[in-house]
Amino acid sequence: MNKRVLPVLAALITLLATAIAEAGVVAIVSSKNPVGTLSKDQLADIYLGNAKNFPGGATVSPVDLPESSPEREDFHKTVVGKNGAQFKAHWAKMVFSGRGTPPKEVPTDADVKSLVASNPGMIGYIDKAAVDGSVKVVFEAN
Amino acid sequence: MITRKLFLILLMVGIGGLPNSFALAQEAQGTSVTFSGFLSIDAGKVINGSFQGPMPNNANYSCPCYLADWSSNGMYSPTFSFTPETRVGIQANVKFNDLLSFTAQVTDRADENAPQVSWAFLTYAFAPNWELTVGRKRIPLYYYSNFQDVGLAYPWVTPPPELYGWEVNNYNGVSLRYSNSIAGYRTTSSIFTGSETVLNDPYYLSSSPDNVNASWKNMVGVDTEWTKDWFTARLVYLLANASSDDITTGATTAARVHSFGIALNADFDDWFVLSEFTADDRAYSTNYYVNAPAYSIGAGYRYGAWTPFLNYGWYYENTNDLTQYPTPARYKRASLTVRYDFNSSTALKVQLDNYQEAAISHLTGNSKLFRIAFDKTF
Numbered sequence: 001m002n003k004r005v006l007p008v009l010a011a012l013i014t015l016l017a018t019a020i021a022e023a024g025v026v027a028i029v030s031s032k033n034p035v036g037t038l039s040k041d042q043l044a045d046i047y048l049g050n051a052k053n054f055p056g057g058a059t060v061s062p063v064d065l066p067e068s069s070p071e072r073e074d075f076h077k078t079v080v081g082k083n084g085a086q087f088k089a090h091w092a093k094m095v096f097s098g099r100g101t102p103p104k105e106v107p108t109d110a111d112v113k114s115l116v117a118s119n120p121g122m123i124g125y126i127d128k129a130a131v132d133g134s135v136k137v138v139f140e141a142n
Numbered sequence: 143m144i145t146r147k148l149f150l151i152l153l154m155v156g157i158g159g160l161p162n163s164f165a166l167a168q169e170a171q172g173t174s175v176t177f178s179g180f181l182s183i184d185a186g187k188v189i190n191g192s193f194q195g196p197m198p199n200n201a202n203y204s205c206p207c208y209l210a211d212w213s214s215n216g217m218y219s220p221t222f223s224f225t226p227e228t229r230v231g232i233q234a235n236v237k238f239n240d241l242l243s244f245t246a247q248v249t250d251r252a253d254e255n256a257p258q259v260s261w262a263f264l265t266y267a268f269a270p271n272w273e274l275t276v277g278r279k280r281i282p283l284y285y286y287s288n289f290q291d292v293g294l295a296y297p298w299v300t301p302p303p304e305l306y307g308w309e310v311n312n313y314n315g316v317s318l319r320y321s322n323s324i325a326g327y328r329t330t331s332s333i334f335t336g337s338e339t340v341l342n343d344p345y346y347l348s349s350s351p352d353n354v355n356a357s358w359k360n361m362v363g364v365d366t367e368w369t370k371d372w373f374t375a376r377l378v379y380l381l382a383n384a385s386s387d388d389i390t391t392g393a394t395t396a397a398r399v400h401s402f403g404i405a406l407n408a409d410f411d412d413w414f415v416l417s418e419f420t421a422d423d424r425a426y427s428t429n430y431y432v433n434a435p436a437y438s439i440g441a442g443y444r445y446g447a448w449t450p451f452l453n454y455g456w457y458y459e460n461t462n463d464l465t466q467y468p469t470p471a472r473y474k475r476a477s478l479t480v481r482y483d484f485n486s487s488t489a490l491k492v493q494l495d496n497y498q499e500a501a502i503s504h505l506t507g508n509s510k511l512f513r514i515a516f517d518k519t520f
Contacts (some may be wrong), residue, residue, distance in 0.1 A: 041323060042323075044328075045323055045328060050321055050323070050328050050330065051271075051321070051323070052270070053270040059240040059241075081371075083411070085444075085483055086409075088294070088486035088487055088519070089296075092180070092292050092294050092295040092519050093288070093289050093292070093295050095233065095519075096178075096288070096289040096292045096295070097282075097288035098233075098235075098247070098261050098263065098265075101176050101235055
C-alpha cells in the first residue's frame, strides 16, 4: 500500500468513527411544543409512567418503537435504565395496578416523527440523523 | 357456564399467542379504550406431608395438603391439579380525555365459581402529579398486593403466603395519589379510605367448614414508595375495623386492625434482593389480641433468560389468650424457583417449597410442594 494513502485512510476512519459515535438516539417533541430541554430522569419518569405531564404542566404521551428495534434497546438501556424484561415487568405492575397504560408503540422512526410532529402532547425518540424542522430535540445522550 | 367459557377462551387466547403487546384501541371522539390482560396457568402437587387424612380444622379437605392461597383457599393435594391458583384477568381502560379515565379489571380463578371485580374506578388527574380515584380498588397492603395475580411481574409462582392473602382484598372508596421526583428519587404516595364485605369468605375454610362473612370497615391507609437507581423502599400503614360473622353458628368477632409494612428491594442488573416485613395486629372486642409479624427475604440472579430465585418466609402469631385463640398459626417456608422468559411477556416457572409449621398451629402439617407455572400478559 502507498505510504501516503495511510494518513488519509486513518483520517477517513476517524471521521467515520466520529460520525457513527455522533449518530445516536435523540428524544423529540413537536416543533410547536414550548418545552425546552429535558433531563434523563425526566425522560425516564415519562416512559415509566411516573410523570404524566411535561415540566410546564401539559399532559404528555410517550411513543415507543417495537421491541425488535435497536433504537429502542439503546434508548431504554441508556435513558430509561431498564432492559426489555424489566421494562415489561414494570409496566405489568403499573397497568394492573390501574396506574396507567404503557407508551404507544409505532413501527418505525418515520412514524414516530410524523406522530410527534403533529401532536404537541407527544414525545418520542428517533435516530439523530432523521431530525428535521417538524420536530425539536429535547434530549441528546452524551 | 359463562365463567368457564370465558376462562377457556382466554386460556386459548393466552396460549395461542396474541401479539406480545396488544392494545386494542378504539378512538372515537377523543375517547380511547385499551384492553389488556394476564394469565397464569399454575399446576402442582404435594410431594409429601406430615398430616394424613382429614384436615384438622375442616374435614371437607384431606391431607397431605398445602395452602398456597389463603384468600381463595387454594389448596394443593398429592393429586396434580391446576385448580388452586390458575387465574386470568382482563382489564379495560377507558380514557375520556387527558384528565378523566375509568379502569375495570375482572379476575377469574379456577377455584372460584364466579369472576370477581378487582378494579372498577374513575381516575381524575385534577392537577399535575395528583390523581383522585373513586370506586373499587385492591387494598395496597403489601408491595405486590395491587398486582399479586400478575405472575409475569414477579419471580415466584405466587408471592409469599406468609404475607399475602387475608380475608379481604379490596375496598370500595376513595384514594388520593401524589407522584413526583424528589431529591433524585422517583416517589409515589397515596392515602385511601373505604370498606369491603365478603360473603361466604373462602379465607375461613382453612380454620372451619362454616360459612363466614367478613368485613373491613372504616379502612384508612397511607403508602409511600421511593425508587432510585437499584433501590426501592415502600412503607404502608393501615387501620380498619374487621369483623367476621359465622352464619353456621351465629358467632361473631370484631377487631381493630393495625397493619404496618415495609418492603426493601435492591435490583442490580443481574442480582436482585426482595425483602418485606409486615406486622398485622388485631385487638379483639373480647379483650385479647393477636399480632402477627411476618417477613420474606429472597435473592435471585438473572442469567440471560433464566432467573433462579431463593426465598425464605416466616409467619408467627402471638396472643395473650390461648383460651380464646387456642391455635395461633406459626410457620416458615423456603422455596427455590427457576424462571425462564420466552420473551418479555411470557414466562415459565418451576418452584419447590418446603413448608414447616409449629406444632401449636395444627393447620395443614409440614409439606413439600412442587409447582409449575405459565405466565403471560397481553
